[in-house]
Amino acid sequence: MFSEVVILAGGFGTRLSHVLGNVPKPMAPVYGKPFLTYLLLRLEEAGARHVILATGYRHEVIERYFGNWYRTLRISYSREERPLFTGGAILQASRMVEGDDFLVLNGDTLFDIDFEVLCTFHTQCGAGVSLALREVDDTARYGAVRTDGDCVVAFQEKDASAGAGVINGGIYAIRRNWLQGLDMPEKFSFEKEVLQAMAGTQCFYGMAFRDYFIDIGVPEDYYRAQREFAVMFPADTNLFLDRDGVLNRRIEGDYVRCWQQWEWLKGAREVVAGLSRRFAHTFIVSNQQGIGKGLFTMADADDIHRHVRAEVEAAGGHIDAIYICPDLKENNSPNRKPAIGMALQAIADYPGVQLTDSVMIGDSVSDMLFGWQAGMRCIYLTNGEPVPAGVRDYTDLVCLDLADASVLFS
Numbered sequence: 001m002f003s004e005v006v007i008l009a010g011g012f013g014t015r016l017s018h019v020l021g022n023v024p025k026p027m028a029p030v031y032g033k034p035f036l037t038y039l040l041l042r043l044e045e046a047g048a049r050h051v052i053l054a055t056g057y058r059h060e061v062i063e064r065y066f067g068n069w070y071r072t073l074r075i076s077y078s079r080e081e082r083p084l085f086t087g088g089a090i091l092q093a094s095r096m097v098e099g100d101d102f103l104v105l106n107g108d109t110l111f112d113i114d115f116e117v118l119c120t121f122h123t124q125c126g127a128g129v130s131l132a133l134r135e136v137d138d139t140a141r142y143g144a145v146r147t148d149g150d151c152v153v154a155f156q157e158k159d160a161s162a163g164a165g166v167i168n169g170g171i172y173a174i175r176r177n178w179l180q181g182l183d184m185p186e187k188f189s190f191e192k193e194v195l196q197a198m199a200g201t202q203c204f205y206g207m208a209f210r211d212y213f214i215d216i217g218v219p220e221d222y223y224r225a226q227r228e229f230a231v232m233f234p235a236d237t238n239l240f241l242d243r244d245g246v247l248n249r250r251i252e253g254d255y256v257r258c259w260q261q262w263e264w265l266k267g268a269r270e271v272v273a274g275l276s277r278r279f280a281h282t283f284i285v286s287n288q289q290g291i292g293k294g295l296f297t298m299a300d301a302d303d304i305h306r307h308v309r310a311e312v313e314a315a316g317g318h319i320d321a322i323y324i325c326p327d328l329k330e331n332n333s334p335n336r337k338p339a340i341g342m343a344l345q346a347i348a349d350y351p352g353v354q355l356t357d358s359v360m361i362g363d364s365v366s367d368m369l370f371g372w373q374a375g376m377r378c379i380y381l382t383n384g385e386p387v388p389a390g391v392r393d394y395t396d397l398v399c400l401d402l403a404d405a406s407v408l409f410s
Contacts, residue, residue: 010056
């Protein structure tokens with residue numbers, strides 16, 4: 001990971017002006033904090049040490065808020081006295097870079113990649129610039145990037161019929177001497193006058209990622225960030241997971257009665273392991289009325305869960321506790337979801353757990369109502385099926401499956 005990063009933070013936010021007023025776009029409040037805060041947090045976690053903010057419009061707002069430090073990050077400012085466009089802003093800020101290579105991020109975009117992977121790729125390629133590319137299902141809004149192996153060969157204009165491909169994710173690894181050696185005017189667009197104009201004549205390198213990506217430049221995505229950042233950057237320290245249909249494949253019309261019938265959903269074991277490293281506590285909460293019907297026993301369920309915990313641990317994670325309710329639905333048990341008895345049991349067993357600092361992930365209305373009644377943030381998994389009526393009343397986010405939801409916490 002390169003220790004120095006330039007963030008382009010001089011944008012006007014024209015398309016958001018009716019939402020933000022005269023607030024500079026990187027300072028747009030998202031889930032109670034300026035958007036720029038989340039970029040700095042990710043950079044600190046990745047090991048950056050020095051961030052240069054390329055400011056312009058209302059620079060004093062940014063400088064007053066962040067000062068010279070954000071947590072362990074040293075903050076410097078490269079102020080544009082007049083608009084320099086992206087290229088001029090990067091070039092001016094590069095004169096404050098002390099090392100050979102540095103990263104560039106856009107101050108209105110979160111592309112939640114592994115920075116170390118991109119930096120290593122850039123170094124191995126010996127490139128002047130390496131781009132983080134984002135795989136998307138439809139490039140129409142952004143314009144596509146064409147590659148030949150690892151080399152970027154062309155940038156295509158926006159096309160309504162474009163389809164799937166890769167786009168410019170707005171993160172660049174740049175060799176300082178290469179940039180400063182370009183014969184460019186003081187004011188220029190890095191994307192148009194360097195990347196697009198020189199692609200094919202200079203070898204620019206690109207690495208594709210599928211990680212979480214959002215650009216808050218338009219109102220609908222700004223509002224989407226409010227919802228999704230509440231899950232991605234929560235005060236949350238606890239994760240509650242439903243079991244059947246979330247971790248393992250359901251048996252239609254029956255129950256998973258023994259370990260031999262357990263089938264992990266694709267990638268779920270590894271995803272649970274990864275999520276458990278993100279959260280302080282990870283719990284499974286599951287209704288299992290098959291026990292109440294006499295179809296299998298509590299001992300059978302305990303054996304299943306002993307194997308589940310062992311396999312998650314083998315994948316590098318942990319499950320703190322697994323709570324099940326064997327009671328029949330018609331008994332209206334206080335422990336059966338959507339009642340919150342299993343959540344209250346977790347509080348009793350782990351006194352530090354706060355339900356309002358928790359996330360619930362499930363695939364049923366009762367899962368969502370359970371989380372909602374407990375004050376948790378709730379994520380509903382569709383598993384490719386239509387969303388049932390009523391689910392959205394209790395749901396903060398809807399995702400395809402557990403792997404899809406895990407991107408929010410990467």
